[in-house]
Amino acid sequence: MNNKIFLSLLVLWCCPVSTFSQDDYPERRDVLVEEIEAMVMETREYIGKDRLKGAVIEAIRNVPRHEFVPDLYKSYAYENRPLPIGSRQTISQPYIVALMTDLAEVNSNSIVLEVGTGSGYQAAVLAELVHHVYSIEILDSLAQKAQRTLFNLGYENITVRSGDGYNGWQEHAPYDAIIVTAAPEEIPQPLIEQLKPGGKIVIPVGAQSRTQYLRVITKNRSGDVEVKEILPVGFVPLTRK
Ligand code: SAH
Numbered sequence: 001m002n003n004k005i006f007l008s009l010l011v012l013w014c015c016p017v018s019t020f021s022q023d024d025y026p027e028r029r030d031v032l033v034e035e036i037e038a039m040v041m042e043t044r045e046y047i048g049k050d051r052l053k054g055a056v057i058e059a060i061r062n063v064p065r066h067e068f069v070p071d072l073y074k075s076y077a078y079e080n081r082p083l084p085i086g087s088r089q090t091i092s093q094p095y096i097v098a099l100m101t102d103l104a105e106v107n108s109n110s111i112v113l114e115v116g117t118g119s120g121y122q123a124a125v126l127a128e129l130v131h132h133v134y135s136i137e138i139l140d141s142l143a144q145k146a147q148r149t150l151f152n153l154g155y156e157n158i159t160v161r162s163g164d165g166y167n168g169w170q171e172h173a174p175y176d177a178i179i180v181t182a183a184p185e186e187i188p189q190p191l192i193e194q195l196k197p198g199g200k201i202v203i204p205v206g207a208q209s210r211t212q213y214l215r216v217i218t219k220n221r222s223g224d225v226e227v228k229e230i231l232p233v234g235f236v237p238l239t240r241k
Contacts (some may be wrong), residue, residue, distance in 0.1 A: 017093035028078035029061050032094055035080045038059065039095045046231035051190045052102040060098050066089075067149055068119035070212060087139050089236055092181060093121040096214075096233065098125075103216050103230065104177040106130045111172065113194065115165030116181035116238070118190045120146030123158050126179065133158045134172050136165035138239055164241040170193040184238040185229075197221045204235040 037051065043046035044050040068091055073083045074163050081089040092100075100122070106112055108129040116125050117137035123146070126133045135158060137143035143162035161169075165180070166188045173194035180191070180203040191201055197219050206212030215228040 002089050012206070025066060025078070026073065029065075032078045032080060033057055033061055034062060036095045039080065040099070045180065046104075047055055047099060047100075052098055055129055056098055056102045056125075059101065059125045060094060060147060061122045062154070063121065065094065065121055067153060068121040068124070068146075085119045086143070087142055089118055089139070089142060091121050092235075097122050099230075100179055100214070101125055101129070103202045103214075104179055104200055106177050110176035113165075113169055113175045113178045113191075114181065115168075115170070115178070115191070116236075117143055117146045118181060119159065120150045120158075120212040122154060122179065122181055123160070126152060127155050127158045128241075130176075131157065132172075133140050134169050135160045135177075136163050137163055138162065138241065166190065166238065166240055170194065177202070179237065180238070183208070183233075183235040187215070187217060188235075188238075190220065192217065193195055195219045197223060204233045208237050 001064050005188060014201045019215045030190045040052055041050055063215040064120045069083055072134050076083055080094050082093045085091050085208045089131060106129050112126050112127065112130050112133050114133060114135040118125060123133050124137040137160065139147060143160055147160045168190045170211060174196040175194055176189050177197055178195055183204040183206055185207050186206060195201055198221060199219055201217040204212045206215050212235060214233045216230060218226045220226065
């Protein structure tokens with residue numbers, strides 16, 4: 001996967017920047033949705049379904065991804081690939097954002113924690129579906145930028161702060177769902193503790209040198225956890241303060 005990201009970055013360097021007008025963005029989001037739906041079909045044996053929930057697809061259709069992408073990459077904002085957002089971090093591939101959101105099984109009452117705000121895009125997609133999103137980012141500069149982007153877009157149900165999300169965000173726990181968008185080598189214990197019984201953690205796990213797997217952890221009513229491995233992924237590492 002890391003190789004794939006590298007290759008797509010190389011392609012970015014080689015291709016001339018295409019000129020799209022802002023009016024094209026809604027149509028390009030529709031095309032992106034079709035690509036995500038096709039990729040869901042291709043990966044159905046891994047993910048156990050051949051379509052994502054309609055509300056998740058609508059959220060992808062609503063969120064202006066180009067607002068979360070640096071100017072240099074805006075014309076690629078609706079391609080189904082990760083893109084650089086500065087500080088050696090990336091905005092995730094839209095298919096992965098959609099899949100993780102679907103796997104979190106949230107609804108309009110959910111309180112959700114995201115670890116790894118990055119650009120703020122995943123937080124915005126979640127905010128279309130849930131009651132409130134708390135999102136933690138370890139790099140101050142990215143946390144501040146995401147906060148500005150989300151404020152300018154009018155999202156009132158997202159709170160961003162900078163800090164080490166390994167420890168979760170105790171103040172607002174327990175959460176109905178936790179989405180982690182950077183990969184630790186093991187599932188952080190504080191996140192399991194801050195999850196409500198019946199809730200889900202969606203998290204990529206694995207060392208950078210090995211294949212990471214997207215996992216879904218379900219905490220049952222008695223507090224026991226069940227871990228399900230979904231598919232191989234390539235995320236930046238979860239770092240520690
Ligand atoms: N969800 C993001 C993608 C983020 S990439 C988006 O939609 O754009 C992963 C992010 O996790 C990076 O910004 C990285 O700085 C952050 N990160 C890494 N380790 C972290 C930690 N321990 N706590 C919080 N954020 C962390």
